[in-house]
Amino acid sequence: MPAEYGILVAVDGSAESEAAVRWAAEEAAMRHLPITLMHVIVPVVVSYPVRYLKADFQRWQEQNAQSVLDSATTIAQQATDAELDIRREVRHGGAATELIACSKKSEFTVVGSRGLGAVGAGLLGSVSRGLLHYSTRPVAVIRARDSLPDRSLPVLVGIDGSPASDAAAALAFEEASLRGVDLVAMHAWSDLSTVMSGGPGQDVYEQEGAEILGERLAGWQEQYPDVKVWQKIVRDRPAHWLLEEAARAQLVVVGSRGRGGFKRLLLGSVSTTVAESSATPVFVVPSGRRD
Structure with missing residues (x-):
């Protein structure tokens, strides 16, 4: 059954x-x-x-909401030659709270990396961070840039063997197939940046990493035979290598919480870093997205 909101987009008039x-x-x-x-x-x-200014300010808020939605509607119409089914909605309450609630009725939610009032170009805004922490559906984080990524570039996914990265792999294959492009699957066999190159047992760790990656991808490769997969094994610092590879991708897909995450925290350090710093669109996928 199609989601009520289809693709849900948070709009506030910011460049993001x-x-x-x-x-x-x-x-x-x-x-x-x-x-x-x-x-x-x-x-x-x-x-x-x-207090006497409250009514005037509320009227301005309502007028500004319609102005923001008018501008966003025009931008959406000009972004594609296709005829879109564009829906508009104004809600009242906490921005993150309302969007998290509505995200449950969407295929996925799209949000700018930071909105109006954000401080620091490398930081996620409070709304985008709130969505990434608490949404049970995939969230796409988009950074303002001069142009969208080349649609011929591959999709990049980070795989670490956790349930969230399994869900990310599912979405990444789906996205690569939909776009008709290759998939680059990356696995880091250590989260630590202190691992010594050429240290004892490194060959064993690399072999184990290759086996994990192969096992996690095998079933999806059977389901999506049209997707060509390139495997990359790196030693450490998964966020660093994902960001470097992201410059050669049109979309990055990561799980919301990786192998080192605590269950009480829905957003892991790798997904946080990638979502904050990537100029390429990033999909963050919770482990229960298929439920």
Whole structure:
């Protein structure tokens, strides 16, 4: 049954949100899905002596919401030649809270890496971080850039053997097949940056890493015979190597929490670093996305 919101996009008028709309519009056209542009009005709490300004400010918020949605609608229409089913919605409440709730009714949610009011180009905004921590559906994080990645480039996925990376592999094969491109699967046999090159047992670890990667990919390769897979084994620092390889990919797919994550934390250090720092669109996939 199709998700109510189709592809859900958080919009706030920032450059990152505009980039998210462009990317999501192309994705909606490719998948023949509706796209829902959502703007959340955050309640304002005021007290004397400026309480009398509250009504005027609320009217401005409503007008601004429609202006933001009008602009986002135009951007979506101009992003593709396809005829899109564009839906618009204004909600009231905490931005992250509302989007997390609505994300359950979407195929996936698209958000800019940071919105209005964000500090620091390398940091995730509070809304995008909240979605990545708590959404039970995939979340795509988009950074503002001059142009979208070349659609002929491969999809990149990080595999570490955890349940979340298994879910990421499933989505990565799906995305590569949908786009008609190759898939690069990367596995780091250690999360540590202190592993010595050529140290004792390194050959054994590399062999084990190759076996893990092969096992995790085998079933999906049978299901998607049209996808050519390139395997990459690296020694350590998975986030570093994923970011380096991301420069040669059109999409990066990572699990929300890897082998070193604590169960109480939905977002791992690798997925956080990649989502914060990659100029290439990043899909973060929770382990239960298929449930």
